[in-house]
Amino acid sequence: MLLKTVLTRLATTLVTLFGVAVVVFTLVRVAPGNPIAMMLPPGATEEDIANLTRLYGFDKSLPEQFAIWLSGVVQGDFGTSITLRQPVMELVLGRLPATLELSIMALVIAVTLGGLVAVIGARKRGTGTEVGLDLTNGAVLSVPDFLWGLIFVLLFGVLWPVLSISGRVDPRLDIDFTSNFYVIEGLLRGRFDVVGSTLSHMLMPAMSLALPLAAMIAQLLKQSLKEVLHLDYTTLARVRGFSETAVILREALRNAALPTLTLVGVQFTFLIGGTVIVERIFAYEGLGNMAIDAVINRDLPLIQGIVILFAALFIVINLLVDLSYTLLNPRLRHG
Amino acid sequence: MKPHAHTLDVIKLNIALPNGRRLLRDVSLTLEPGEVRALVGESGAGKSMIGKSVLGILPPNVTITEGEILLEGQHLNMMTPATRRKTVAQSAALIPQDPLTALNPVRKIGPQIVDPLVRIQGWSRSDAEARALDLLDRVHIRDPKRVMGSYPHELSGGMRQRVLIAAAFAPSPRLIVADEPTTALDVTVQKQILRLIRELQQETGTAVLFVTHDMGVVAKISQKVTVLFAGKVMEDAPTPEVFTNPRHPYTRALIAATPSYADLDRPFSPVPAALIKDLHARIAQDDMLYTGGRR
Known part of the structure; x- marks a missing residue:
């Protein structure tokens, strides 16, 4: 039963990834903009252009190019970046940790902040506090992540410069880590100077990504909590002497969390998409920043590699969300 | 007056909606230790509202406007x-x-079942668990250990009601409010649950406020009856007396309207519309004189 689920899941994953590969491969080649033209200096001869075009295989037909690329991909070779002249796989995996750490930090902030506001809102339901929280939520939600980025730069980079506004870590630090997971490896190695510097660089971009999601979580979770707080088992808990806060945390929260979990799963993928522009604003050395450069330079192999990786990431996240359902809801564990 | 003489005293209780509409009108009743009092009336009569x-679990928009509630004095x-x-x-x-x-x-x-005993009543976890097992056994659940480890969806409706009865009796309360505890169950299960509540009630001497719309249930379980109509007490009397010699015409109508399984040929006689109209008119008159605790 479980094996069948896993196999089905794996098959759909491969089909999805193949679909994404076809679409992105075709799209970057059909869209205007010539990578060869970007590489050569002005005044290059027709012959130079023809040579370079042949070298990168752009003279072949689209299906042929796709077949060549795909045969490399199944062997783990995503080609070589045109601008950076390094294997795409290496480049992308080198940047992935930075983006993962940033999005996970954003997610943690969003869930904590949103959850807290939801619980307070549910506790103070029907009062002015709830109205105030609703209004704040609406305001926070209506400002997009990149605008939050600019607001934070202005507040904590210019007016009160306490946080670092660009980069991922203080360049003066000597980092001889084996991975690019600066926060995780720094914690494991006890290099708290690196952890501190990375976190202080991450805080503003993470907050920019987290705030709109936090507002969404707060709103939906509060609504679900309020619905659950009408149900008989919460009434019974009150009769048994539990305070309203205890009723919310012990009885209502887990039941109310399910719709929010779906939202978080879907929104987390949007959040990772949001890293593209937010990383740019903070010159954060992650995948998103690299993606923008790749698009500007028409670095086709790199674009393809990044998009495939994002797609794989989304699929993994959805899988994790599905798994956490069964943890939260015992009714799904059987059958 | 001796303290704790009554388990429950409700004195001239009035509750109302924000628009001033009263849901209970000067309701008074008492419950002696170990006594079962039935609260009967049609839906909307306010019987659940008393419990x-x-x-303290009235809907948020309903407030007590006047009156006293004394629990063990x-x-x-x-x-x-x-x-x-x-x-x-x-x-x-x-x-x-x-x-x-x-x-x-x-x-x-x-x-x-265990958490409220530990966290609210201050029992030790092992005492609370022993108590839960004992009570699940007393509500005739066959494998209490297994049931303790089950999720609600793994149990039938009747089993769940047994669990809830066990949970209610677990902290040895002096008063239990049973809010139509058999209404949502199959007819066959209803009888078992009713017998169970009576059994435990007699063993423990807990007073029970039994809310029901079923005069048949009233006869089986209670010693006293309060008959309600539109939030007003129509009759308050010992149960046998209510059945042999009902004083209020509404009580008489209610008993007559109870279907009898023994005599299926007897025609169904609903509470006469004229009587209801008359009662409503009198209550409207009362309401005009009522000042809601303000002068």
Whole structure:
């Protein structure tokens, strides 16, 4: 039963990834903009252009190019970046940790902040506090992540410069880590100077990504909590002497969390998409920043590699969300 | 007056909606220790509202406008909400109407009985667990250990109501409010549950406020009856007397309207519309004179 689920899941994953590969491969080649033209200096001869075009295989037909690329991909070779002249796989995996750490930090902030506001809102339901929280939520939600980025730069980079506004870590630090997971490896190695510097660089971009999601979580979770707080088992808990806060945390929260979990799963993928522009604003050395450069330079192999990786990431996240359902809801564990 | 003479005193209780419409009108009743009092009336008569007022679980828009509630001699509506909650939890419990929605679906049965004993009543965990097992056994659940480790969806409606009865009796309350505890169950299960509540009630000497619309149930379980109509007490009398010699015409009509399984050929006689109209007219007159506690 479980094996069948896993196999089905794996098959759909491969089909999805193949679909994404076809679409992105075709799209970057059909869209205007010539990578060869970007590489050569002005005044290059027709012959130079023809040579370079042949070298990168752009003279072949689209299906042929796709077949060549795909045969490399199944062997783990995503080609070589045109601008950076390094294997795409290496480049992308080198940047992935930075983006993962940033999005996970954003997610943690969003869930904590949103959850807290939801619980307070549910506790103070029907009062002015709830109205105030609703209004704040609406305001926070209506400002997009990149605008939050600019607001934070202005507040904590210019007016009160306490946080670092660009980069991922203080360049003066000597980092001889084996991975690019600066926060995780720094914690494991006890290099708290690196952890501190990375976190202080991450805080503003993470907050920019987290705030709109936090507002969404707060709103939906509060609504679900309020619905659950009408149900008989919460009434019974009150009769048994539990305070309203205890009723919310012990009885209502887990039941109310399910719709929010779906939202978080879907929104987390949007959040990772949001890293593209937010990383740019903070010159954060992650995948998103690299993606923008790749698009500007028409670095086709790199674009393809990044998009495939994002797609794989989304699929993994959805899988994790599905798994956490069964943890939260015992009714799904059987059958 | 001796303290704690009564388990429950409700004195001239009035509750109302924000628009001033009264849901209970000067309701008074008492409950002696070990006594079962039935609250009967049609839907909307306010019978559940009395229990909810006592337990402090009225809907948020309904407020007590006038009157006193004394639980074991303690004035409930003079307390702060936190004290009131603790006092109620110490002396009273609820058997809810719908066992399907009264258990938390994501928590196991065991903790749902044990946790209040440990966290609110201050028992040790091992005492509380022993108590839960004992009570599950007393409500005739065959494998209490297994049931403690089950989730609600793994049990039938009747089983869940047994669990809820066990949970209600677990902290040895002096008063149990049973809010139509058999209405949501199959007819065959209803009888077992009713017998069970009576059994445990007699063993423990707990007073029970039994809310029902079924005169048949009233006859089986209670010693006293309060008949309600539109939030007003029509009759308050010992149960046998109500059946042999009902004083109020509404009580008579209610008994006549109870279907009898023994005599299926007897024609159904609903409460006469003229009587209801007359009662409503009198209540409207009362309401015109009522000042809602203000002068």
